[in-house]
Amino acid sequence: MTEPTSAILTHPGDQRTDLSRFEPYAQLIKMLVPSSGCIAIYGPSGDLAWCSDGFERPDFRELVEALKGENGESEPAAGEVRQTANGMTAYAAVLRIGSGGPLGCVVVQLGGGRSDMKSGSMAPSLLRPVVECLAERIGLEQAATRPQPQPQPSDDLHLLLALDEQDADESGALQRLVAHCVESLDCVSGAFLVPEKNLSVIANRVAAQSAEAQLLLDRTQKHLLAWAQLNNRPMVVNRVGGEGGVAPYKILSCPARDPQNRVTGLLALFRSGDAPNFEIRDVRILEYVSRKAIGILNSQHDALTGLMNPLIFGRRVRRLLDVESPGAQAMLYLDIDRLQLINDAFGFHAGDEVIQRFAELIRNRLSEDDLACRIGGDRFAIFMSACDEAAARDVAESLLSAMTNLGYMKGTDAVPVSVSAGLVSVDHTHRDFDHLMAAAEIACKRAQDSGRNRVEAYIYDGAVSPRRESELIAAASLKQALQSNEFRLQAQPVVDLFHTPGTVLGYEILVRMRDLEGALISPEKFVAAAERYGLMPALDRWVVSSVVKTLQTYQDELRQLPLGVMLNVSAPTLANVDFPAFVLEQIGAAGLPPELFCFELKESAAVNSIRDAERFIKALTEAGCHISLDDFGAGLSSLAHLKRLKVSYLKIDGSLVRRVLDDIHAESLVRGLAKAAQTLGLLTVAEHVESQAIAEKLQQLEVDLAQGYYYGHPTPLAQVFGDANARLAAAHGQS
Numbered sequence: 238m239t240e241p242t243s244a245i246l247t248h249p250g251d252q253r254t255d256l257s258r259f260e261p262y263a264q265l266i267k268m269l270v271p272s273s274g275c276i277a278i279y280g281p282s283g284d285l286a287w288c289s290d291g292f293e294r295p296d297f298r299e300l301v302e303a304l305k306g307e308n309g310e311s312e313p314a315a316g317e318v319r320q321t322a323n324g325m326t327a328y329a330a331v332l333r334i335g336s337g338g339p340l341g342c343v344v345v346q347l348g349g350g351r352s353d354m355k356s357g358s359m360a361p362s363l364l365r366p367v368v369e370c371l372a373e374r375i376g377l378e379q380a381a382t383r384p385q386p387q388p389q390p391s392d393d394l395h396l397l398l399a400l401d402e403q404d405a406d407e408s409g410a411l412q413r414l415v416a417h418c419v420e421s422l423d424c425v426s427g428a429f430l431v432p433e434k435n436l437s438v439i440a441n442r443v444a445a446q447s448a449e450a451q452l453l454l455d456r457t458q459k460h461l462l463a464w465a466q467l468n469n470r471p472m473v474v475n476r477v478g479g480e481g482g483v484a485p486y487k488i489l490s491c492p493a494r495d496p497q498n499r500v501t502g503l504l505a506l507f508r509s510g511d512a513p514n515f516e517i518r519d520v521r522i523l524e525y526v527s528r529k530a531i532g533i534l535n536s537q538h539d540a541l542t543g544l545m546n547p548l549i550f551g552r553r554v555r556r557l558l559d560v561e562s563p564g565a566q567a568m569l570y571l572d573i574d575r576l577q578l579i580n581d582a583f584g585f586h587a588g589d590e591v592i593q594r595f596a597e598l599i600r601n602r603l604s605e606d607d608l609a610c611r612i613g614g615d616r617f618a619i620f621m622s623a624c625d626e627a628a629a630r631d632v633a634e635s636l637l638s639a640m641t642n643l644g645y646m647k648g649t650d651a652v653p654v655s656v657s658a659g660l661v662s663v664d665h666t667h668r669d670f671d672h673l674m675a676a677a678e679i680a681c682k683r684a685q686d687s688g689r690n691r692v693e694a695y696i697y698d699g700a701v702s703p704r705r706e707s708e709l710i711a712a713a714s715l716k717q718a719l720q721s722n723e724f725r726l727q728a729q730p731v732v733d734l735f736h737t738p739g740t741v742l743g744y745e746i747l748v749r750m751r752d753l754e755g756a757l758i759s760p761e762k763f764v765a766a767a768e769r770y771g772l773m774p775a776l777d778r779w780v781v782s783s784v785v786k787t788l789q790t791y792q793d794e795l796r797q798l799p800l801g802v803m804l805n806v807s808a809p810t811l812a813n814v815d816f817p818a819f820v821l822e823q824i825g826a827a828g829l830p831p832e833l834f835c836f837e838l839k840e841s842a843a844v845n846s847i848r849d850a851e852r853f854i855k856a857l858t859e860a861g862c863h864i865s866l867d868d869f870g871a872g873l874s875s876l877a878h879l880k881r882l883k884v885s886y887l888k889i890d891g892s893l894v895r896r897v898l899d900d901i902h903a904e905s906l907v908r909g910l911a912k913a914a915q916t917l918g919l920l921t922v923a924e925h926v927e928s929q930a931i932a933e934k935l936q937q938l939e940v941d942l943a944q945g946y947y948y949g950h951p952t953p954l955a956q957v958f959g960d961a962n963a964r965l966a967a968a969h970g971q972s
Contacts, residue, residue, distance in 0.1 A: 259287045262371050266345055269363045269521045270328075274346035278332075278371070281341050296321040297344045300329045304342045316361050316368060318347065328360040332372040340375045343368060363518055410533050415504075416440035418526050422519060424506045425486065428458050429530050431493060431502035434543030436534065457488065458505055465492040465503045471520050477510035489515040491523040493531050499900060504530055539611040541589060542596035547618075550610035551670060554620045557608075558668045566622055566663035567629035570677035571599075571636065573615035574655045574689045577759040579645055582652060584927040584946045586895070588615075591645055591654055598639050602632055614761045618674065626662045626694060633658040633692045641690065655690035657681055662694070685752075715750075715763060715772050719779060723751045726783055727951035731800055731922060734936055734943040743800025743835070745944060747951050748780055764807075773807040774816070780804060782823055784954070789827040791958035800942075801833030803865060808842035812849045817856035824862075831861035835886065839867045843882060854883055865922065870910050879917055887914050889940065891925030897934050908938045915939070 263276045275297075276289040283301050285293050299321050316330025328345040347360060411429060419427040419440050429438040464472060474488040486507040493502040504527040508515065537549045545553070557566075573595060580588040592615060599609050599617060606622040621629050637656050645652045659680025661673055680695040687693065718724055728744035749757040767773045784804060788795050795801060810816050824831050836857060843850040843866060854864050865886035870893050889910055896903035907923070914921045923935050926945030935943060 259371075262367055263289050265367050265525075266364060268525050269367065269518060270345070270347070270360055272347060273328075276346070277344045279341045279344070281339050286341065294325075294344075294346060296323055296325040297327070297346075300327055300344050301342060304329055304331055316343075316364065318360055328364060330361075330364070330368045332368065332375060334372050334376045337376070340372055343371065359517065363521070366518070410537065411438045411530060412440065414526065414530055414533065418504075418523070419506065422506060422508075422522070423512060424508050426507045428505050429493070429502070430458060430462055430505075431534065431543065432462065433501055434534070434538065434540070436502070436538070436543040457486070457507075458503075461488070461490040461505050462503050465490060466500045469500050471524065473515045473520065475514040485510050487512060487515060489519055489523055491520070491527045493527050495531065495535075498902065503527075542593055542611050544596050544599070544617070545608065545610040547610055547612055550608060550618065550620070553608055554673075555670045557620070557622065558663070558670060558673075564623040565625035566620070567624050567626060568661050568663065568673045568677045569617075569619040569621065569629060569633050570612075570659040570661075570674070570681040571595075571617045571619070571633070572657050572681050572685065573640075574657055574685065575756060576615040576654075577757065579652050579654070580759075581946075581950050583645070585891075585925060586927060587645060591615075594643055595636075595640055595656065598636055598643075602635060618677070626660065629660055629662075630692055630694070633660060637690060637692065657684040657689050658692040659684060660692055660694045715767050715770065715776075718750050718763075719772070719775055724776070724779060724783075725749045725751055725757060726780070726787065726954040728802070728954045728957045729944055729951045730949040731803065731942055731944045732948045733941075734923070734932065735939060735941050738932075738936065739948070741798070741949075742942065743798045743802060744954075744957060745803040745837075746780065746784055746805075746954065748776070768807065768809060771809065773809045774813050777805075777807055777810040777816070778819060781820055785823045785827045785829065787954050788829060788958070792829065794958045795829070795833055798833065801830075801835060801863075803835045803837050805837045805867065806853075808839065808846065811838065811842055811846055811853055814852070817853055820857065820862075821860050831857075832863070835863040835865050837865045837867040837888065840869050847881065850882055858883055870906055879919075884919065886920050886922050886942075888922040888924055894923045894925050894931065894935070894945075895927070897938070898930055904934070904938070907935070907940065911939045911941075914941075 259278060266276055267273055275294050277285060277293060277297055278287045279301055280286050283305055300319055303319070316328055318326060318328050320326050326347045328347055329342060331342050332340040334340070345360070345364070415427045415429050415438050419425070419442050424442065426439070426441045428440075430436065461472065469492055471489070471491045477485055477487060486509065488505065488507055490503050490505040492500045493504055495501045504523060506515075506519075506523065534543075537545060539546050554568075573591065576588050576591060579591055592611070595617070596611065599619065603609055603619070604622075604624075607624075608620045610618050612618055619632075621632065624632075637658060640654055640656045644654050659677040659682070661676040661680060663673060676695040676697075680693045684691045684693040725748070727747045727749060729747060730741045731743045731745060732738070733740040733742050748760060750763050752758055764773070767776055781804065784802065788802070806816075820834075820836075821831065824834060838850060838853075858864060863885040864883070865888050866882070866884050867888045868890045869887045870890040887910065889907055893903045893907055897907055898904075911921050920941040922942040922944065923940045924944055926932050926935065926943040926947050928947055931945075932943060932947055
């Protein structure tokens with residue numbers, strides 16, 4: 238076997254070798270000819286310089302020797318499909334620039350039988366641009382001191398090779414990608430559409446297109462999206478129509494697929510009627526660009542709304558703040574009021590719908606220079622350039638008004654929706670991003686405390702920085718809630734799904750915090766802050782002692798539940814060596830059976846602190862308690878650790894459960910997790926079960942237990958067991 242050398246890879250005077258430089262060309266070859274196998278590049282003397290498999294295919298040598306004997310007569314960058322004596326089919330081409338001598342050759346395996354000769358007949362035309370670019374690069378490296386006339390490589394190949402060098406985090410990366418694609422492939426317009434993220438990126442090569450032409454493009458894009466979702470493959474239309482509402486353009490469209498291979502959108506290009514037809518090479522290029530666009534989208538944008546994610550938002554705003562702006566700027570912090578009421582009444586899908594609606598309202602009110610992101614949950618931020626406080630307030634009030642008018646309605650049931658907003662102006666003395674965000678958040682909190690559905694501006698007083706003030710307010714609120722017992726316990730039923738469907742086997746205990754008006758706040762609003770300020774261990778201890786105290790009154794009802802109750806344990810508490818002893822002391826003092834308590838650890842927390850988790854699990858399971866791994870499947874990192882973590886239940890991540898009906902990837906994962914749990918002798922629990930259809934699908938996938946709004950909404954803990962006590966007393970009375 239011939240060993241790889243660096244004969245054609247080293248720069249003059251530099252002995253270092255960068256073999257990875259040729260990987261992009263191999264990727265392009267595989268993109269243009271998907272059936273291709275091994276790819277090898279040889280030097281002018283026939284020595285192997287690079288190979289995708291790391292070693293040379295035996296039959297390649299026969300083709301290389303044949304090319305060496307014929308290279309005096311070969312066309313520059315010419316190639317053809319050949320077959321070896323052993324029946325291997327391959328594309329082989331000499332690498333040269335103009336009329337110069339050979340720089341080497343490239344061989345691409347196409348298949349192993351004679352039938353591949355026909356299927357590979359298009360390989361020479363498809364691969365010629367790649368070979369030209371490859372020859373140009375090698376020529377520049379090998380003959381830098383003897384420059385020769387070089388042909389201009391095709392623009393589309395330069396487009397693809399440049400994609401991997403672009404920074405996906407840069408502002409406007411998607412817009413530039415579509416515009417570059419339109420320009421390089423000689424199109425008049427292009428569009429990248431992902432409707433479920435409310436994303437539409439359109440680039441026109443000609444700035445002044447007629448309104449009629451733009452309308453035709455819009456109509457065509459909608460039809461193309463429907464076609465892509467139905468057929469899940471590219472479409473080429475080179476026959477131009479000009480009547481009956483048909484757009485007078487040649488069209489190439491390609492489905493855009495998410496990481497689970499679902500068609501979520503499309504990338505479409507439009508050429509004028511007198512332009513060249515779209516060819517198979519254009520299709521391959523657009524497929525590559527589509528994957529790149531999805532990659533940029535996933536790295537930059539929030540999955541639910543299509544707005545920027547906080548990381549990218551922070552980076553871009555900091556860049557703008559680093560440059561002294563001649564005009565006014567402002568930051569808005571917006572929070573949807575009491576979204577938990579909608580989640581409790583209609584399910585998380587209803588809350589997601591409200592979040593998406595609000596994101597669309599934000600998107601429609603932004604100027605080209607404004608930036609917006611979903612911070613998390615129901616909170617959003619907007620950075621407004623060239624906008625003073627009065628103009629920013631107008632934007633915020635228009636958003637609040639529009640959201641109030643929308644509300645949320647399901648059937649005859651309606652729930653009003655409002656938004657509170659905090660506003661902070663940017664000036665030359667206050668340009669720190671973290672301080673601006675903290676100030677806007679504080680102003681939003683004041684708007685909520687003042688009655689909600691209003692805009693409040695932050696006023697700098699110079700005494701305490703906004704960030705420090707935000708920390709002090711959050712810490713004080715949490716400490717006050719703990720001291721004054723402002724947390725409340727709720728319970729959600731966990732039911733049998735597989736053996737006696739619908740039978741309540743136990744309850745998960747949920748904690749809520751009560752605000753100044755007595756409304757209950759969901760955990761996402763205070764748990765992160767409690768973790769940041771080191772208050773989670775105190776909160777976890779409050780939950781355990783309060784649950785035990787409540788259940789002590791209802792021991793008979795608790796003993797009727799095979800599963801008992803499930804309590805969440807945070808990552809900071811997991812590291813507390815005294816917590817298991819505290820738990821067992823509380824349970825023992827109340828005279829409750831330890832086996833009726835199950836403690837939930839998040840998968841990520843258990844795996845990241847495996848030794849703390851082992852110590853915690855050992856202490857509690859030896860006393861008779863049970864352990865559940867929560868959010869299982871979100872990272873799939875703990876399968877290898879299950880033998881070390883002696884758990885009884887695997888709670889399947891709710892994001893998988895909610896997609897199980899229409900996402901084959903999620904369905905496969907849930908099925909696999911259920912089978913793996915059965916093999917290990919564990920029970921599976923599906924959370925966020927919100928419909929009968931999901932419940933029936935989970936039964937088919939052999940999931941054991943379920944919880945979610947379909948089976949019951951969170952209810953005050955004392956009320957749950959009080960009702961059970963009344964039912965039990967009634968049953969005894971009848972007997």
